[in-house]
Amino acid sequence: MPEFLSPGHYVTEAEPQVVTIAGVPTSTAALVGIAEKGPIGQAVLVTSWTDFIDKFGGFTPNGWLAYAAYGLFLNKRGARVYVVRTAHYTDPGDPATLTAVKATVTLQDRATTPTDTLKIDALNEGTWGNRIKVKIEDATKDQANKFKLTVLETIGGQDVVREVFDELSMIDTDLDYVETRINGVSKYIAVTDMGSTTVAPNDRPAVGTFSLANGDDGLTDLADTDYIGSPAGRTGLYALDVIPESLLIAVPGVATSAVQNGVLDYCAGRKDCFAVLDPPFGNTPDQVKTYVETTAGLNSTYGAFYYPNVKIIDPATGKEKVVPPSGFIIGAYARTDGDKGVWKVAAGIEDGRLAGVIGLENELVNDKAVRDVLYPARINTICFLRGYGIRVYGARTLDGSKKFPYINERRTFIYCEKSIYEGTQFAEFENNEPGLWKRLTRSITSFLLTVWKQGGLRGEKPQDAFVVKIDEELNTQEFIDQGIVRGLIGLATQRPAEFIWFEFQRQVKTEG
Numbered sequence: 166m167p168e169f170l171s172p173g174h175y176v177t178e179a180e181p182q183v184v185t186i187a188g189v190p191t192s193t194a195a196l197v198g199i200a201e202k203g204p205i206g207q208a209v210l211v212t213s214w215t216d217f218i219d220k221f222g223g224f225t226p227n228g229w230l231a232y233a234a235y236g237l238f239l240n241k242r243g244a245r246v247y248v249v250r251t252a253h254y255t256d257p258g259d260p261a262t263l264t265a266v267k268a269t270v271t272l273q274d275r276a277t278t279p280t281d282t283l284k285i286d287a288l289n290e291g292t293w294g295n296r297i298k299v300k301i302e303d304a305t306k307d308q309a310n311k312f313k314l315t316v317l318e319t320i321g322g323q324d325v326v327r328e329v330f331d332e333l334s335m336i337d338t339d340l341d342y343v344e345t346r347i348n349g350v351s352k353y354i355a356v357t358d359m360g361s362t363t364v365a366p367n368d369r370p371a372v373g374t375f376s377l378a379n380g381d382d383g384l385t386d387l388a389d390t391d392y393i394g395s396p397a398g399r400t401g402l403y404a405l406d407v408i409p410e411s412l413l414i415a416v417p418g419v420a421t422s423a424v425q426n427g428v429l430d431y432c433a434g435r436k437d438c439f440a441v442l443d444p445p446f447g448n449t450p451d452q453v454k455t456y457v458e459t460t461a462g463l464n465s466t467y468g469a470f471y472y473p474n475v476k477i478i479d480p481a482t483g484k485e486k487v488v489p490p491s492g493f494i495i496g497a498y499a500r501t502d503g504d505k506g507v508w509k510v511a512a513g514i515e516d517g518r519l520a521g522v523i524g525l526e527n528e529l530v531n532d533k534a535v536r537d538v539l540y541p542a543r544i545n546t547i548c549f550l551r552g553y554g555i556r557v558y559g560a561r562t563l564d565g566s567k568k569f570p571y572i573n574e575r576r577t578f579i580y581c582e583k584s585i586y587e588g589t590q591f592a593e594f595e596n597n598e599p600g601l602w603k604r605l606t607r608s609i610t611s612f613l614l615t616v617w618k619q620g621g622l623r624g625e626k627p628q629d630a631f632v633v634k635i636d637e638e639l640n641t642q643e644f645i646d647q648g649i650v651r652g653l654i655g656l657a658t659q660r661p662a663e664f665i666w667f668e669f670q671r672q673v674k675t676e677g
Contacts, residue, residue, distance in 0.1 A: 184604065186588030186612035191507040191580050192499035193245045194237060195405050195412040195438075196492065197392060198419065199228025199384065200250040202293040206260055206400045208247040208408050214238040219352070221248055222293060224481040227384055229418030233492025235480065239521040240496025241503070247412070249404045251391050252290065252383030258395040265383025268294025272301065272370035274363045282335065282361035283343065283370045285354055287377055294380035297353055298324060301370045304332045310366045311341065316353045317374070327353055335361070335368045392416050393427035402431045411437040411583050413498055415491035420445040422461035425468075429563070432467035437583045439576055440468030441498070442563075443489035448473070449527065450535050454542045457563075463543075466562050466569035471545045475555070476524035487526045490547060493519045497557060507580045508621040508659045510560040510573040514550070517557035525549065560661045574658040577621060581656060585609055597645050602635040605652060609633045613656070623657040630657050 167175040195208070201222025203209065211217045217234045224231045230248070237244055252265040268287040273279035287294025296319045304311035316328040328351055334341045335358065347356050354377075361368040394401020405412060414432060416424055425442050432438040442463070444453050453472050457463050463470060471490050479486035497511040497519060504516070511517060529535045530546045536558070539546055545559025560571050569575040589608060595601045610633050616622055617630040624630035635652040644651055 183611050184588070184591050184608045186584055186608055188612075188616075189411055189580065189584045189587060190245070191411055191576065192241070192502040193247070193408075193410045193412055194495045194499065195247045195249070195408070195414045196230055196233050196237075197249040197251060197402055197404075197414070197416045198230035198233070199225065199252070199382075199387075200230050200248070201225045202287075202289055202291050203248070203250045204289055205250050205252050205263060205265055205383070206394075206398075206404050208249050208404045211246050211248055212243065217246075217248065221250060224479070227382065229489050232477075232488045233415060233417035233495075236477070236488070236490075236493035236519075236521055237496040237499070240493055240519065241499035244496065244499050247405065247408055249401070251387075251394070251401055253385060253387045253391050254398070254400060256398075257390050257393075257400045258397040260398045260400060263290070263383060264381070264385065265290035266379060266381040268292075268297060268377035268380030270299070270375050270377045271359065272299075272375060274361045275367040275369055275371050276361075276363040279371065280361050280363060281359040282363070282368055284357040284359055285375070285377060286357070287380055288351065288353055288355055290380065291382045292380045294377050296320070297377045298374055299354070299377075300374045301372050303372070306332060310334070312369045314343075314347070314370075316351065318353070336365060389419075389421050389423040389427070392419055392424050393431075402428065405431075405438075411579055412439075413441060413495045414438050415441045415443070415495060417491050418443055418446075418489040420456075420489075425461055425463060429463065429465040429468045433465055436467075437579055438467065439572075439579065440465075441491045441495050442468055442470045443491045444470070444472040444474060446474060446487070446526070450529055450539055453544060454539060457544055458542055463563045464565040466564040466566075466575050468563050469545055469559075469561065469572050470543065470563055471547060471557070471559070472527075472539065473530060473547065474526040475519065475522045475547060476526065477521050478523060485524070490519070490522075493522060494557060496520070506619055506621055508573050508577045508616075510571065510661050512545070512557045512560050512661070514553050514556060518553075519547070519555055519557065522547075522555050525555065560663060571658075571660055573661065577658045578656065581613070581616065581654075584612060585654070588612065592650065597640070597648065597650055599637065601650065602637075602640065602652075605650070606633050606635050609635075609652070609654065613654075621659065623659055631655060 203221035255262040267290050270285050271281050272283045274282035285299050298317040300315040302313045304313050311332045311334050313331045317324040318327050332341050333343045392401050394403045396403045420443050428440045432440045474487050475490045476487055501511040501516040530548045536546050543561045543563050548558050549555050562575055613631040622630035632655040639651040
């Protein structure tokens with residue numbers, strides 16, 4: 166209320182009766198695995214295949230991460246993907262126990278008796294850094310006092326210039342100080358001034374070309390625990406803890422019971438993530454059914470399993486290659502989310518296409534009799550459909566309880582729960598009374614009405630599609646005294662048409 170001290174007009178603005186709840190993003194992906202280069206144990210955002218190559222390198226024989234990213238961006242251009250590169254830790258709870266090592270070289274100065282003056286490290290760990298060289302020359306302009314550093318990378322036996330830093334100084338008060346100019350700017354190296362006691366300008370690195378060496382990928386003794394990681398060290402999957410967005414998560418090509426159950430547990434623990442799981446390589450339909458039901462015992466509403474692995478033309482060799490399908494499928498999820506919404510499953514003739522896939526590791530799934538065995542086991546198949554090509558042909562989660570049997574149902578709940586959670590933060594610490602309950606009811610109802618109008622909920626009328634109840638019946642004095650506001654929200658989620666049943670009968674014409 167304004168302070169009324171003298172006659173006149175007083176203008177105030179009232180709080181809005183309905184606080185708008187914005188829908189959260191649903192198609193942000195997260196991929197965990199082995200990469201050629203890039204930060205280890207950090208969730209790094211990439212938004213294109215070119216961006217992935219720039220930050221994490223290309224295809225590597227040691228892992229499937231690059232192939233998954235390639236397939237994802239083929240199916241959804243402009244996707245948002247958080248990438249976590251992993252390696253072996255002797256203790257996943259302690260990031261300092263990482264066994265991967267950065268390639269390095271230490272340069273000496275120009276004194277008569279040279280001493281160490283500048284340490285060059287690859288920007289991050291791995292054998293990729295062993296391809297890096299640095300060429301030291303006198304500066305182009307101030308040849309007497311400064312120097313030029315060129316970063317080279319050996320590709321196919323040829324040294325390719327990657328970066329050039331000119332007019333560098335070893336004096337830490339100069340604007341051109343070497344650490345200031347290079348660190349945080351270079352995409353290949355970081356430098357450390359070794360504090361040479363040689364008098365300038367002879368403290369500059371000696372002229373020549375020097376190779377970085379001793380980089381290690383840290384893959385020896387790599388174990389399932391390195392992919393799963395630790396919440397204490399925020400390694401592996403738990404590097405994603407810092408990402409607040411709802412995520413579609415895959416650990417491409419790592420089809421072990423420990424890792425896949427670990428991913429499902431992580432998603433269920435967060436309640437805002439969904440896992441896309443790959444099959445083991447070389448499994449027959451019978452073997453993969455045994456794996457899902459018995460060996461791994463996969464059972465969760467927060468993930469889906471796909472079979473078989475798929476064939477592509479390998480961009481690295483131009484030859485046919487079998488790769489895990491998870492990246493391609495997440496791309497189809499993201500594409501379908503954008504086209505139709507999270508409430509439509511990425512499967513079938515229209516939305517189940519997988520760009521870039523040319524074949525299947527095991528073509529037995531093209532036989533409906535085989536799919537009749539796999540699908541009741543909650544295994545979503547990828548198969549060839551005559552006239553349409555290769556398509557995702559399944560919509561089931563791994564839920565054995567059948568509470569959330571369908572992918573789009575679980576993901577609709579994730580979308581609504583997270584959107585409402587983030588959109589009702591205004592209510593915290595407000596007075597717990599009917600006025601607050603009504604504001605919450607209006608905001609949530611308005612949001613769900615939009616979801617229903619977009620086709621996200623079933624029902625001819627809003628009252629058939631959802632219910633929002635926040636009233637005195639739920640919020641008794643007992644709960645008010647504990648500082649609790651209770652609300653009941655019911656959703657009539659969409660369900661896919663899995664089985665199309667046409668019944669034909671002979672129409673008999675009667676005489677008369």
